[in-house]
Amino acid sequence: MESIMKSSALSVTENELDELVIRILRLMNEYINCKINIENRIRSGCLDLAKARYITGNRNISSLQLPGEDALGVEAQYRVSQSNKNGFMEYKSINPVELQETFIVENFKNVNLSSDKSTTRNTGNSSKDPIKWFGFLVPQSLRQAKVTFEKCLEVVIECANIQSELSHCLELYKNRKKDIEK
């Protein structure tokens, strides 16, 4: 009787293992597709950067324009939040417009009803737009590069989620295998 119960428990674990393996293989396939998608977008973005350099000159679009450690007021426009979902991390991008609106609403509650209110409301994140590091009249290809890399970031988040789930499944597989070997 005991051996029948043990063998049925073993077959349940083996079925779980089989499902895990299929899930892992599916996730690996999605992961690789995601990386190829990122590669295509990076290539397209770099091509736009090259076009912009051809117009403005090599030195005007390079790491020389990136903020140094003595720069002030450099804040990320794109952030992520994480939450625990079924044992692994799930990342979500935080919309910078929503973030700015939340900031404005909070500030509006704290300021008095005066002419300062309009200044607070009009404060957008346009002054922190990274494209401004490259000048005020930038070529259209640089704006296109910005859009491409913004879309690339969405794919990066998707890839991070797949990686997180894949890592979790690999851990589960390892533990289930140990249970069987016992």
Place this chain on the structure above:
Amino acid sequence: MTLHSAVKGKLLAVIGDEDTCVGFLLGGIGEINKNRHSNFMVVDKNTAVSDIEDCFKRFVKRDDIDIILINQNVAEMIRHSIDAHTQPIPAVLEIPSKDHPYDATKDSILRRAKGMFNPDDIH
């Protein structure tokens, strides 16, 4: 301001060549924090491996960074540090660069997955 802090979120860091860093910073991930520390590092042919490794370890230790993007060819230079990082946060994502296409055989997580399915286990 409490609501603002709660939804502010965490950063993405990037370690890569000039185009990768310029591109992703154009996308809006760049930040210099109040301690004057940036969340990006431009790697060129003169950058020492020890500098890359130190930068990677600094980004891993920071609690305001959730995802680290690193070019795969740069990741190869500090493979031992990347493989040693097994915590889920921050997530380390190896990304291709314009000069080095993506190679799935070198990706840390895929190598781990491949290692799980040892041919000796197939009876």
